[in-house]
Amino acid sequence: MSTTTDLIEVSERRSAHNYHPLPVVIREAHGAWVTDVEGKRYLDCLAGYSSLNFGHGNPKIIEAAQEQLKNLTLTSRAFYHDQFATFCAGLGDLTGKDMILPMNTGAEAVETAIKVARKWGYEVKGVQPEQANIIVMEDNFHGRTTTIVSFSTDPDARDNFGPYTPGFRIVKYGTVEAIREAVDANTVAVLFEPIQGEAGVLVPPDGYLTQVRELCTAEGILMIADEIQSGLGRTGKTFACDHEGVVPDMYVLGKALGGGVVPVSAIAANEDVLGVIKPGQHGSTFGGNPLACAVGNAVIEILNTGEYQSRAAELGEVLHARLRELIGHGVVTVRGRGLWAGVDIDPSLATGRQVSKELMARGVLAKDTHGSTIRLAPPIVISEEDLLWAVDQLADTIASFR
Numbered sequence: 001m002s003t004t005t006d007l008i009e010v011s012e013r014r015s016a017h018n019y020h021p022l023p024v025v026i027r028e029a030h031g032a033w034v035t036d037v038e039g040k041r042y043l044d045c046l047a048g049y050s051s052l053n054f055g056h057g058n059p060k061i062i063e064a065a066q067e068q069l070k071n072l073t074l075t076s077r078a079f080y081h082d083q084f085a086t087f088c089a090g091l092g093d094l095t096g097k098d099m100i101l102p103m104n105t106g107a108e109a110v111e112t113a114i115k116v117a118r119k120w121g122y123e124v125k126g127v128q129p130e131q132a133n134i135i136v137m138e139d140n141f142h143g144r145t146t147t148i149v150s151f152s153t154d155p156d157a158r159d160n161f162g163p164y165t166p167g168f169r170i171v172k173y174g175t176v177e178a179i180r181e182a183v184d185a186n187t188v189a190v191l192f193e194p195i196q197g198e199a200g201v202l203v204p205p206d207g208y209l210t211q212v213r214e215l216c217t218a219e220g221i222l223m224i225a226d227e228i229q230s231g232l233g234r235t236g237k238t239f240a241c242d243h244e245g246v247v248p249d250m251y252v253l254g255k256a257l258g259g260g261v262v263p264v265s266a267i268a269a270n271e272d273v274l275g276v277i278k279p280g281q282h283g284s285t286f287g288g289n290p291l292a293c294a295v296g297n298a299v300i301e302i303l304n305t306g307e308y309q310s311r312a313a314e315l316g317e318v319l320h321a322r323l324r325e326l327i328g329h330g331v332v333t334v335r336g337r338g339l340w341a342g343v344d345i346d347p348s349l350a351t352g353r354q355v356s357k358e359l360m361a362r363g364v365l366a367k368d369t370h371g372s373t374i375r376l377a378p379p380i381v382i383s384e385e386d387l388l389w390a391v392d393q394l395a396d397t398i399a400s401f402r
């Protein structure tokens, strides 16, 4: 069993159909390029939904993982281990926060943020028992747990998974007035993505993050930024909130924190917030494990140089300038920031899926979302030449449908 056809046939037959992958079976990858089992190479323009910001097989990250594999991989949090302090202090410094609570996947970090916000609401803000509410956004994507899908507005994500967790108020994204109208005395937090990734790379209007910050401060509400996809270099800054110089009360991080090697997620907040969690009240056997922390430490060191943030900003200019030229030539709109773009294809030409498949045939891996949007988020290590080549392939693909 080694050919693409065989491997896909068995995968489809023996796994749940919770994804609809492109028909490519990848065997190895370096930098921004992957190779399939037939030996064909593709430029990766998805980067594991921004988990691979620093490239496939980043030497510094792989070296850290290999070193750690030789020494210690798991202790559980029943004991301390020698990578933990550096990880929490390093991520705390990167986020400017006192404390870190490490988990594994993004959804777990979001769950953690929700639990901490509620507990803070009852114990610090003085909300009456069971009355806390959290304001969330239309078209959000925060993961797949039962609580998180309870406040999804995407029928695929939500339908038939009830009964749903109460305590969430869904408002329009991008306007602070919508949040203001939803706030009451029991509101403990506003949970939002500084750029909505899965919704199609929706960038809120300038000033939105600042206004949300001001509102949360005025009302005594926690501002929780889910930077799982937008953070850690992707947008040309360490965090997407940095574009407005805004500091949320809590960062929710994941994806690239694990360097594309292991799942590593965390929330970061100050002691007045995260201090509400006491022994036995939250945790995870694998959260903050030695391998995860060693990888995370390499990622934090990389981010501390600022090189990837600058590179994403510079290449982002190149990407967006070139994509804008396609508007009116089969492209309706282009959104995004840094090395991250949502490209709306004229739906009368082709579906996003058709475009993705044709791109794949031309050696570019990208994924569609919401019908006719193509997301481009290559590893930040991509060369300018390769990036422009990928956009040329997109232009040729669209032309082939016209």
Ligand SMILES: Cc1ncc(COP(=O)(O)O)c(C=O)c1O
Residues within 6 Å of the ligand: 049, 105, 106, 107, 108, 110, 141, 142, 143, 144, 193, 197, 198, 226, 227, 228, 229, 230, 254, 255
């Ligand atoms: C903004 C955001 N939050 C949370 C998640 C969930 O992360 P995970 O798939 O690791 O659970 C994602 C994943 O795409 C995301 O983009």
